[in-house]
Amino acid sequence: MPPAAAPPPQSLDQITDLLSLLLHSSLSIKSFAGRWQVIRSKLASLKPSISEISDSPHWPENPLLQTLLPNLLSTLSRIQTLSDQCSDPSYNIGKLLMQSDLDMATGWLSKQIQDIDLLLRSGVLRQSNAIVLSQPGPGSAKEDLGFFVRDLFTRLQIGGIEFKKKAMEALLQLLTNDEKAATVVSKEGNISYLIQLLDLNTQASIREQAVTAVSILASASEQSRNCVFEEGGLGPLLRIIESGSMGLKEKAAMAVEAITTDADNSWAISAYGGVSVLIEACRSGSLTTQAHAVGAIKNVAAVEDIRIALGEEGAVPVLVPVLVSGTAAAQEKAANCIATLAASGEIFRSMILQERGLQRLLHLLHESSSSETLEHVLRAIYSLSASDSISRTLSSSTTFLIQIAELIKHENIVLQQICVSLLANLSLSDGNKRAIWGCMGALLKRMETAKPDGLQEAAAKALVALLTVRSNRKDLVRDEKSLMKLVQMLDPNYELVSKKFPVAVVAAVMAGGSQGCRKRLVAAGAYAHLQKLEEMEVAGAKKAMQRLSGNRLKRLFTRTWRE
Template identity: 30%
Template sequence: MFQQVQYFPRRKSFRTQAIDMTPNHSPDDHPINMKEEREKACLRQASQLLRSLGSSSFSVRCFPGKWQLIRSKLEQLLSGLAAAADGNFLSRNSEVDLLLKSMLSTFDDIESLLLRCGDESCVGGKLLLRSDLNGVASRLGLHNERLAELYASGNATHSRAIVLTKPSSNASREDIRFYVRDLFSRLKIGDISMRLLALASLHEVLREDDEYVRIVATDTADAVCLLVSFLEHRDDGLREKAAGVLSVIAEFDSYKGLLVAAGAIGPLIPILEKGTELGRERAAGILRRLTENSDNGWSISAHGGITVLLKICSDAAACRKELIGLACQILSNLGSAEEMRRFMVEEGAIPVLLQLTMSKEEESRIQAIECLHSMASADNGIRQIVVREGLIASITELLDPCSTCSSTAREAALKATELLHSADSIAVLMSSGFLDRALFFLKHGDVSVQELVLKSISRLCELSEEYRKAMGDAGYMTELVSLLEAKSAGVREKSAETIHNMICAQRNRRRLIQDDHDVDRIMRSLDLLEGNSATRKHLLSVLKAVVESNSGRRRIMASGCVHCLQRLAEADEVDARKVMKKLSARNRFRSILNGFWSY
C-alpha cells in the first residue's frame, strides 16, 4: 500500500496541518452538515499524512522489524479512515473529534521517531527508542479498534462498512485476535450485508490459517454459539455462509464438541433439506464430521435427519453427486450403531441405496456400495437382504471390462464381495460372470485392483469347494503362478495364498503338476525369496502337497532348485524338511531298485 520515498526534514506538525483543513461553507449550511464536512475533511487529511508517514518509514534502517509492525498497523488504520470518510455516522457521533485529535497526536510522535531513528547517534539511547516504538505501535492498535467501534455503533447498517486489512502472515497473535473480534462485532450489530461480508472474510482466514480457527473456537467468547444462531436466520445467504464457517471448524476433532454443545445439529437438518445448493453441501459436510462420533447419531435421527438423507439419496437426478456422496457417508457413520442400523432399515434405506448403486453417476454408486458394505458387514440379517435384493448385479456390472468405470469403482465392487458368505450368494456370483471378469483384471488391472481381486478370490476359495474347482477350470492357476514374479510383495503373497487354497481341490493340484512350467516357476520363486515371509510359508505348503505324487516329485527334482529346499531344511523350516524327506525317501527307494535289478 505504501510506496518507498526519500524522507525529508521535519515539516509543520501534522496536527496543525489537519486543523487548518476546515472547509469553506456558506452561512446557510446546516450546522450538522458543516460538522460532518469538517470531520470528513480531517479524515481525508489524516489519511494523506498517514500515507506520507508510511512511505517515509522505508528509509529508516534502525529497528526495521518495529517499523514493519508500525507500517502494518498504519495500513489497517488507512483502510478504516478511507471507509469512515465515506460513512454517514460522523455528525451523529461526538467522540469522533476526540479520536481524530488522538490519532494526529500519535502521527506527530511517529514523525519525531522517524527523525530519531534517522539519527545514527540514536538520541536518548536504543532502549528508550525501542520502548517508544512499542508504545506507538500499541496506540495505533487502539486507534484501529476504537475507529471500528465508533463506525459500527454509528453506521452499522451502511453497506460500505470498514473492512480492516487482513493481518499479514507474520502478524502477532494480538493482531489476529483484534481482527477476529472486529469481524464478530460486525456479526453482532451489523445489517445483513455487513454480516455477509464479515462471514466471507472469516471463512477465508479460517481456511488459510489454523491459528484463526483456534482463536475463534477458544479465545472468542460465544463465537460458535453466534455462528450457530445464524443457521436459523431467515436469510438463505447468511445460513449458507455461517455453515461454511462452521464447516471449517468442524474439520478439527478437538472443536467438533463445541458445535454439538452449541446445538448445531438441529438447525443443520432444515438447511440440508431445503437450503441453497452450497448450503446443503456445507451442512452435510458438518454432519458427516459430527457423526464420526456415533453418539451424535441419535440427535440427527430425533430431528428427522435420516428421512432427509434417504430422500437425497432417492432423488439422485435432482441432487449434486457431492451432496449424495456426503449423505451416504453420513448414513454409513450412523449405521455403526446397531439400533440406528435397524431404524434405517425400517425407514427403507436398503432399497434406496441399492437403487443408487445402479446410478449413472459413478461417485454416487461408489458411496452407496460402501454404505451398504459398512451396514451389512456388521449385521448378518442386513447382509442377507442386501445380497438377495441385487447387490451382486451392481458388483458384476462395475467389473465389466468394457465399461468406463474407474479403478476406485472397481475396488469398491471387489471389497463388497466380502459380504458373500453363503453358498447361494457364491453360486449367484459365479453365474453372473464374475470369475471371467475378475480374471481379466488379474491380468490387466493395476496393482491395487490386482490385490483386491486376489483377496476376494482367495477368501471365496476358502468358503466353497465348487468355487475352487470353477477357478481352476477358468484358467486361474497359471495366471496366479505368473504373479509370483510380480514387483508387488502384496501381490506375490496373495497369489501364493490363493494357489495354496486352490490346490485343496485335487483336480487343481493335478492341473498344477501337469503344466510344463508351473512347478518350476514356484521353485524359482521360492529360491529368490529372502527372510521368513508369508509367501514362503504358502509356497512350501503348495510343494508339500505337490510332493505327494510321483509326477510332482519329478517336477520338483527337475526344477534345478532343490538346493533351496535343502537350505531351508537345514535351517529347521518344518515344511521344507517334510518335502525333502519325501524326495529323499523316493530317491532311496529308486537306489534299492536299481541295485536289485543290477544283479
C-alpha cells in the same frame, strides 16, 4: 453507500448525564416498584460500560457505535419519560399500558447493554478502526487474526443487515483464503451465534452465507468440526437438508458428512431424527447432495444402533442403485457403506442381495478404475460370499475370477489381500482354475508377505487349490522365477515365511507324481531343504519328502527285484 458520520461526543455526554439522572430519580418512584428495581439495576450495570467506552481512545471511529449510541440515548430518553409519568400523581394512564411500556423499555435496554458488553469484550475499541478493517494475510500472526475474527463477530452480532452481510463476506473470504483461519475462528468467534443464523427466520442472504461458513468450518479441521457439533450445529444442518434450497442442501450435507466422520458425533444423527433425512437426501437430492448424504450414512453405519435404524428406514434399497447411478465419489462411499452393512450380519446381506446388490457390485468392479472403490466393492463381495449360493455363483463366474486374479498381481496390498482371501474361499472348477493359472506366481510371492496378517496362509491355500490341475503344476515349476522363489522359501535359514506353506505347495505339485516336476524341484535344491525340514518336524515335510522321492524309491525297488 457512503459511510455514516461518527457519533458525536455529545451523545456520549448526554447518555452519561441521563444515566446519572435516572439512577437518582428512579429511587423515589413508588408505583411499579418491582419493574423499576429491575430497570435501576440495569442502569447501574450500564454506567461502568459507558465510562469504559469514553476512556477508549478510538471509540468515535467505531462504526457500530454510530447506531448503537443513538439507539441507547433514545431508550434512555423513553425511560426518562416513563419515570416522569410514574412520578406524577396527576398523570392518569392505564396500569396494563404502563406495565407494557416498562417491559418494552426494559427489553430494549437489556439488548443494548448486551451489545455494548459484547463490543467491549471484543477489544476492538482499543484499536484504530483502520487496523480493524484490514484483513490479515495468510502469514499474519495469530494475535492479529484473532483480533480480526473477534471484530467480525462483534459486527455480526451487533450490527444491522448491512453490517452482518459485510461481516459474513469478510468471514467467508478469510476462511477461503487462509487454511489456518478455521481453527482461529472456532476459538475466537462466537460459533453458537453463527449457528443461530441457520434458522429459517434469518434474512435469506445472511442465512446462505452462514450455511457456507458452517460448512467450511465443519470440513476444515478437527477442532473447528467439533466446535460446530458442540455448539449444536448438527440439528439445524439436518433441517436445512430436509427443507432448504438445493444450494443450501448441498452445503449442509457436506457439513453433516464432515461432522459424522468423528465416531463420537455419529450417535447424535439418530437423536436428531437424521437417519430418515439422510436417506431421503440420498434418494431425491442433487448428485452433490446425494454424494455427501451417502458419505454421512457410510460414517454412521459403523454405529450398531444407527445401523439397525438404517435397515428399518430402508437405506439399502436407496444405497444399492447408487453403485451404478451415482457420481464416482458417491459410488465409492456407497460401496464402502454396503461393505460395512454386509459384514455386519446375515440380515443385511439378505437385503443387499434382494436389491440385486451383487450384480451391481460386479458391474462397478468391472467399470471402476479407483483403487479405493475397488477395495470397498471387494470387501462387500467377500462378505456376501459367506452365503453358499453366492459362493457358487462367484466360483462359476470366469469373468469375475479372471478379474480378481489380475488384481492379485496389483501393487495395492489391500486389494491383493482381499482377492487372495476371496480366491482361497471359493471352490473352482478345473476349467476356471486353468483360466487363472497366470496368478500363481503372484500367489507364491504373496506367501512371503508377512503383513497384513493372514495373507500368507490365504495365498498358500489358494495356490494349493490351483495346483490340483496337472497343467498348472507343470506351469509353476517351468517358471524359473517361481521355482527359485519356492525353493528359497523352503530354506530353513529363510525366515520371511512359515515353512508349512511352501511345504504344502511342494506336496501339491508332487501330488500327481510328475517325473518332470520332481526333476526340476530336486535340481533346484528342494530335496535337501525338505530333508532338513523333516528333521525339524515341520508340519507336512515328511509327506512332501515322500512324494518328492517316491519315484526314485520306486525305480530302486524295481531294479533290485529284477536283479
